[in-house]
Amino acid sequence: MPFALSTERERETADIFSRYPNKLAACIPLLHLCQEQNGWISDEVIQFVAERCEVSTAHVQGVVTFYTLFNQKPVGKHQIWVCRTLSCALRGSDQIARHLQKKLGVHIGETTKDGLFTLREAECLAACGQGPMMLIDKTYHENLTPEKVDKILDELTGEAK
Amino acid sequence: MLKPVQILTRNYGLPESWTLQVYQSQGGYQSAKKALSWPQAQVIEEVKKANLRGRGGAGFPAGIKWSFMRPHPTKPAYLVVNADEGEPGTFKDRTIMERDPHRLIEGCMIGCRGVGAHTAYIYVRHELHLAKDRLWAAIREARSAGILGPRPFGVDYPVDVQVHTGAGAYICGEETSLLNSLEGKRGEPRFRPPFPAQFGLFGCPTTVNNVETIATTPSIIEMGGEAFSRQSELHHLGDGGSRLFGVSGHVRTPGIYEACIGLTLRELIYDLGGGLPEGTKLMAIIPGGSSCPVLRAEEIVNAPDDKAILHPWHGKSILDVPIGVDTMRELGTMAGTTCAIVLSDKACPVRALHNLVRFYAHESCGQCTPCREGVGWMGRIMGKLVEGKGSIEELDMLYDIASNIMGNTICAFGEAAAMPMIGFLRKFRPELVQYLHTGGKSSTGGLAL
Ligand SMILES: Cc1cc2nc3c(=O)[nH]c(=O)nc-3n(C[C@H](O)[C@H](O)[C@H](O)COP(=O)(O)O)c2cc1C
Numbered sequence A: 001m002p003f004a005l006s007t008e009r010e011r012e013t014a015d016i017f018s019r020y021p022n023k024l025a026a027c028i029p030l031l032h033l034c035q036e037q038n039g040w041i042s043d044e045v046i047q048f049v050a051e052r053c054e055v056s057t058a059h060v061q062g063v064v065t066f067y068t069l070f071n072q073k074p075v076g077k078h079q080i081w082v083c084r085t086l087s088c089a090l091r092g093s094d095q096i097a098r099h100l101q102k103k104l105g106v107h108i109g110e111t112t113k114d115g116l117f118t119l120r121e122a123e124c125l126a127a128c129g130q131g132p133m134m135l136i137d138k139t140y141h142e143n144l145t146p147e148k149v150d151k152i153l154d155e156l157t158g159e160a161k
Numbered sequence B: 001m002l003k004p005v006q007i008l009t010r011n012y013g014l015p016e017s018w019t020l021q022v023y024q025s026q027g028g029y030q031s032a033k034k035a036l037s038w039p040q041a042q043v044i045e046e047v048k049k050a051n052l053r054g055r056g057g058a059g060f061p062a063g064i065k066w067s068f069m070r071p072h073p074t075k076p077a078y079l080v081v082n083a084d085e086g087e088p089g090t091f092k093d094r095t096i097m098e099r100d101p102h103r104l105i106e107g108c109m110i111g112c113r114g115v116g117a118h119t120a121y122i123y124v125r126h127e128l129h130l131a132k133d134r135l136w137a138a139i140r141e142a143r144s145a146g147i148l149g150p151r152p153f154g155v156d157y158p159v160d161v162q163v164h165t166g167a168g169a170y171i172c173g174e175e176t177s178l179l180n181s182l183e184g185k186r187g188e189p190r191f192r193p194p195f196p197a198q199f200g201l202f203g204c205p206t207t208v209n210n211v212e213t214i215a216t217t218p219s220i221i222e223m224g225g226e227a228f229s230r231q232s233e234l235h236h237l238g239d240g241g242s243r244l245f246g247v248s249g250h251v252r253t254p255g256i257y258e259a260c261i262g263l264t265l266r267e268l269i270y271d272l273g274g275g276l277p278e279g280t281k282l283m284a285i286i287p288g289g290s291s292c293p294v295l296r297a298e299e300i301v302n303a304p305d306d307k308a309i310l311h312p313w314h315g316k317s318i319l320d321v322p323i324g325v326d327t328m329r330e331l332g333t334m335a336g337t338t339c340a341i342v343l344s345d346k347a348c349p350v351r352a353l354h355n356l357v358r359f360y361a362h363e364s365c366g367q368c369t370p371c372r373e374g375v376g377w378m379g380r381i382m383g384k385l386v387e388g389k390g391s392i393e394e395l396d397m398l399y400d401i402a403s404n405i406m407g408n409t410i411c412a413f414g415e416a417a418a419m420p421m422i423g424f425l426r427k428f429r430p431e432l433v434q435y436l437h438t439g440g441k442s443s444t445g446g447l448a449l
């Protein structure tokens, strides 16, 4: 089935296109919009964005594979990105990453069986003074301890029930 | 000397500091009003007098960059604000966008006037959701108030600001890569020349500046360029004013602090950063983001020539040198983003280097062979070294690989990746060799305390 945006998101596309002098420039914002709805960038999404931006699917594919944040396969409901770069590492990000893996029962890069969480490592997320830190969906969680991580995850798991 | 100021950060502590109402109650948008009524040349002149060095890492004088812009007979000009904030250790621009987005928008208006543009794009890294939301909200407020739009303050100089987001790629902080990304392409750097001032965004004359650089311009217009610059102890070196300093890693109070330029590394670590945690000693400092070569705590300034920039500090500890673009370059490192990473004696330098090399190996865009192959190779060797394997020959090979990346790539990512390697090899060779000889047993074991 061809991909389609919800009515509300479809309305947003007009605003996106109005920001640029050509259609190609809307490619990345449109991909974000589609991923927000679909969770990942499927072939259908690529087809959709290519048509809207009037470029080849090869171009869109090239863009998708270049950027870390475009999911090239389905992912869990919540995206966890734990920072592993130096400032955070100096403040214990290793311990947090280990704790997350144990608690969720997955390795870095995997999704929990219930499909609730995908755990990944991120490079510096501009929160170096507040490390260790993780980004879950759109929220920064800073100055983490294993206990804090538990609380955050338990809340998200509770909400899903 | 430590001179804390609240110029850029003056609204940070106010409730609802991100709203138009609060911003205007503090005198906000008066500088943009003034600048839009001035001729373009006067705006540039004021910024030149301010000795505003780019805050994105390279420290190029903003006023001079603006003066490279020439009107094109048919094409519009653009101002692009670099809000990709990806340099490890750097977390300052985010505070501006989250806590005082209107200051950045006012800066965009001044910047547009300075470079002859009517549209500014702020390229924000996608992960900074709060920053994006605050910026969009501020733009909507400014548009409804008629501040942004066809006739700001009744002046016939239309200005609009747009926010664009990336999708997770450190390389997109490099300005030509950023422009490609903004055009909807893979974020691969472009060959220069042509420079962005001639052929930038959508092939039009473009100036790219860092968030902090642009957000500083309202204060420059308000105070006057000369007065702004003279706050700095390095005014005589053309490094003016005040700026944001960050400190992270092994300090008690990591954070972002505003101070006049003249602040020394010691003051950043001990006065602002609160010093090192109990039971640890300062081992090393990376002055301005991970690409800047590391300095060791015990280094002494060697500048006997009385004409040398560093001569006033000759024989003193490097920690007593003010953090400036030229002073840090003379020390063999860089001021970069002036967000320092502090390593105590409990941190293993081999692991610190491994962490950074892994970062660059992950982030190389792969366009240039020396960089793509070189950083991957360095990553593999370092991976072996931290395991306690590897040989002295491989240690020397790291130096060769890094040296062969330098100067052989389209963009400065190559240097950014090679310089920390060369820095650590020079400053920590005894530790690296001992680590190898003991199979890693000489190490403190990790990075965290
Ligand atoms: C690999 C690489 C990454 C960079 N990342 C950033 C960044 O995240 N933010 C930034 O402002 N400048 C970054 N820069 C510097 C920009 O290319 C450019 O010099 C800067 O945005 C110019 O602004 P300024 O003159 O106001 O400092 C980066 C440069 C390189 C080579």
Ligand code: FES
Pocket: A083, A084, A085, A086, A087, A088, A089, A123, A124, A125, A126, A127, A128, A129, A131, A133, B088, B089, B090
């Ligand atoms: S190193 Fe983790 S946010 Fe910068």
